[in-house]
Amino acid sequence: MSIGVHVHTSDPATRRAADAWPIGLDALGYGGDYNPEQWDDATRLEDIELMREAGVTIVSLAIFSWARLEPREKEHDWEWLDVTMDRLHAAGIRVDLATATASPPPWLTRKHPEILPQLADGTVLHPGGRQHYRISSPVYRDYALRMTRAIAERYGSHPALAMWHIDNEIGCHVPLDYSDDAAHAFRRWLERRYGTIEALNAAWGTAFWSQRYDAFEEILPPRTAPTFPNPTQQLDFQRYSSDELFSYYADIRGVLAEVTPDVPCTTNFMVMSPTNQMDYPGWMDLSREWPDASVDVVSNDHYIQASDPHPERELAFSADLVRSIAGGAPWMLMEHSTSAVNWQHHNRTRTTAESHRNSLSHLAHGADALLFFQWRQSRAGAEKYHSSMYPHAGTDSDVWRGTVRLGEILRAVGEVRGSRVHARAAVLFDWPSSWAARLDSHPTDDVDPRLLAQRLHHALARRGVMADVVRASDDLSGYDLVLVPELYLTTPEAAANVAAAAERGATVLVSYFSGIVDASDHVYLGGYPGAFRDLLGVRTEEFWTLQPGETLTLSDGATATTWSENLRAEPGIEVLATYVGGDLDGVPALTRRAVGSAGGSAWYLATRVDDDALQSLVDRLVEASGVEPVVAEAPDGVEVTRRTADDGRSWLFVLNHSDVEVRVPATGRELVTGVDAAGELTVAAGAVAVVRETRA
Template sequence: MTTTPWPLGVDGIAYGGDYNPEQWPLATRVEDVELMREAGVTLVSVGIFSWAQLEPREGEHDFGWLDDVLDRLHAAGIRVALATATASPPPWLSRTHPEILPELADGTVLHPGGRQAYRVSSPTYRAYALRMARTVAERYAAHPALALWHVDNELGCHVPHDFSDDSAAAFRRWLEARYGTVDALNHAWGTAFWSQRYDTFDEVLPPREAPTYPNPTQQLDFARYSSDELLAWYRELRDVLREVTPHVPTTTNLMMSTGTKWMDYFSWAGDLDVVANDHYTRAHDEDAHVELAFSADLSRGVAGGDPWMLMEHSTSAVNWQPRNRSKRPGEMLRHSFGHLARGADAIMFFQWRQSAAGAEKYHSAMLPHAGTDSDVWRSTVALGSALSAVGELRGSRVHADVALVFDYPAWWGTELDSHPSADVTYPDRVLAHYRALWRQGVTVDVVPPSADLTGYRLVVVPTLYVVTDADAANLAAAADRGATVLVTYFSGIVDEHDHVRLGGYPGAFRDLLGVRAEEFWALQDGETVTLDDGSTADVWSEHLHLRPGTEAVRTFVDGDLAGGAAVTRRPVGDAGGAAWYLATRLSPEALDDLTAALVAEAGVRPVVDGLAAGGGAGIGPGVEAVRRVADDGRSWLVVLNHTDADVQVRAGGHELLADRPVAGVLEVPAGGVAVVREAH
């Protein structure tokens, strides 16, 4: 089994959530502990937003209430992920030191009254917050309930970029470390354009509001700096905790989804003892479980395949979307097991008890406003029992034959201003290709372009606009080893400095793909083109030239580029590899067809076969299956049925949730979940 650091003393699948006892009187806190035991809670995060309670005035501390809470939790056998309490500064700090407040690009100051009202680069803020973290660590270093340090909270959630003078100074230091000389910076930023040449680093600013488009490389580097600065802040807090409690693992809750853009979490992974993620589904998305699966696979990718923690999700509705939908019967269980299936060994929520006041009072919780006589509470207890029944999955891993390449700098670069088409965006295309693979019933690893791609049969590379020479070579090597590699439009266009790779598009991938585009052909709003198989596409096309050995799999039959290639394929190497290029945005149906062809060519099999309508490859729409495997060869099949009809799949072994044998046929009820310890 894995040797990944894990919350101390937590066995099986950890279960619990954020616990905010400072919001409640003593009698409620006493009741909380008893109800946690009833629900099977094993781990709670405490103290995340408690700085103002722990230090109500500068230098005056009140730890009595927190001492009592931790003592009661320990007596009940519940472990604690204790926070540094630095996630939001107390009002007295911003009143006495308003220079800690962050600023927007237009100079607007973000004032207290919400949360995260601090500039991460402020030396003043860092000094106060480090002192607070050390105080908490020293007080609770030996407390028997302490299992994990929860560093700050959702770093960069509300202030991913700060444009203040403190940030400007830190940005200059970052640039000097990156480039060494101003001449190197001028070359990287292309400052010969628009008379932007710098004579010293002191002349450089963040990309504040300007009369027109700021320098694109300046924007890209500021995004890199901002992610690195948040990570540097995590490291400072972590190092204080390690100094005081070297035996206690540390983490912070990341926000890996298609909605969080500005932190490059792949670069953060090496600094986290265990990777933790917060994830919330979107009420308007009828297939929200697919985006959930993507987020879970991305979390596993950031964790390098190791088990990870789901630190937050919701029991029902959230409070921050335009229209907040409650979860349907069984959805809370399915969502939780969706994360567990894809490598999560901790299932936690925001929060334990639903708040009676404040901005998140309508955010659901494990214990809702309605109390214990409620469907949400009964679901909370049932989930605790279900997770206890599958505790043996702890430490097992997920294997995939398909890699989906995901890159934060490519996201940032793709969506810079002054580009060929405002309709070319990044996360929607990544998710479109993920959805098509999900519908094929195959398991996907979401990985960076620098990942070791050895062993993958299929590698999908959507819109990798920014790419280094090394990463482009890494992807080409996968095809040389026999993988089928799909690269989509607006990929390989620029290097890491956002300089166009001259000689024709798609730049870094011309040789791999055997194509050269002399010009982009952006389609107008609402404009579509037809391909020779009758399918349609929109947003994008290219004037392609094919080299000998490259075939046009699909061509345009109308529009300005009629007769030109839309989809191409080139055999690669002696091991049966192939490089495909998709030069337009296919309709979902056409993308499904292309993905099915790629999966078949690569020899990728679905995780499990269904029995309905004679069975066959996969298990049909709305049903997903993932296999987790232990180092000793044991395996578990997790099947989630998101449909309103019972399904049957091929499986054999012992179903853990119902505690029953399975002899060849597993029936999963409508909206249900099954976990089978497989027979070998």
């Protein structure tokens, strides 16, 4: 798929390998965003000594420094950054150096107000915050590339430079821009996608509501309209916006590839948001298509929600999703918090034990670097109450002591660096399908593909089963268990890929509201679940969505909410549960079909069941698939994962999220405490253990 990326081609021999890593980072990454421009020189000197004490190995630098580096157009002030780079190098600390393009300086928006983004209702987003630029503005791109080149030429050969940090959280605040520049770019994207206006009209179903277009120039972004905009127009605009955000990354990456072809690049993803507008796996597809636009090292920012009673569950899901985006390679946690953040409605302070457990959870799921926002807590500005590694209270504080202790722990467990997580179960999650499922004018607004994916993922984790979080279009040949939650938009190719997994012997579960529409958001005719109907051997005539608070009971005792279906099973399909009472009395709610000659099966869950029933179902699926848990028995509230090195060494991670001491089967040296485990390991309440396993 072409998105018009302006790629600078260099000699293939100079391109970074797919498993690139920050140059010179020969330990687990530990550090955070460093903003010396906010402080005087005496404080900066103190920072270096404190970083040494904490065991910092890498910092992100100059992310929001454009106005300081270029206070007036074409007039640069490099001295403070020169000195900082030199000091960090002398201290043995590697630098993830930013392009400084994440927030345009005031002189730029004053000179070119036309670069400011717009909302769907035409509201202009003005300076005063950050990321106030149109991603599609040619004017802004030119300035951003100019700034990138200046930084690259000055610091590309500096011995502290470990990698480039392109912009920051691209699309975080303005994932969808509806400006005239966006309208122009959207039309060109549509021309590349469809070729002709006739093909677009067919894909968008413009015969409905007299929406037929005669030329691409008639098309606008889905701006605020009297009623529901065309759903395929909305979906394509989200696709375009994700591609356009990547093209911005790619243009900057192209300059860096030209100036410093051997320095790896990253940009920090944000997979935690359920409504995220960036299709990161799609970005990686494009990255592989154009090596000089590559995302060499996958990095992610993650913050837990204070309102979530079990934030460790979403954290584990997000971490496995990032690892899968990285293709299983080690990845970087670029930002998280030591304690409370400042930007949620009701922020929550975390204990040191919880902070360490959250940090090491990412390590347990495949990260090789744990960084925070930020190093020193700001004294002024919008994020002054965001926790940091070095807090307002100084060194006589629990947060600082926790910072130093985490550095000690990472040195103790540093031997896990480079090892990987291997999973035989997969939970499917696809951003474009999720976007489509959450569009307006659907049977209910309560469909949430990510929520069901997280529930299934947690049910696997409770049984000690590790899982990758992948797309239906990805290679599924390595999985014995494949879970397909609310995959509303399903291409024929993706449906065939899932069916092939069952044919190979995998156990497959498909949930309600899956396989309903094609890539153009057109319904598969003949009955639901369209694309999966043949695989499952079932046919739904009509959805029966439930009102808030309404429940149904199934024959196996489960309680169902939100969704049900008037489902018919073909002869030979095993009905495992039915609805009891009401209009759907006796109608199948859970079915199973034997597939192929290798012992595969395809299960269909036609309703949203309670947590206990979902756990019971996942237990049955795990047993049917033959997937082995990490350990035979793990107490409730305890998360276990394993990382394995190419030489056969392995490390068992035990994360005790409960408030009681637990015992877990383990044999080997526990690296955090230095204690040997001979068959059983005791882990304190809220603690984390990392065992170098001894195998018989």
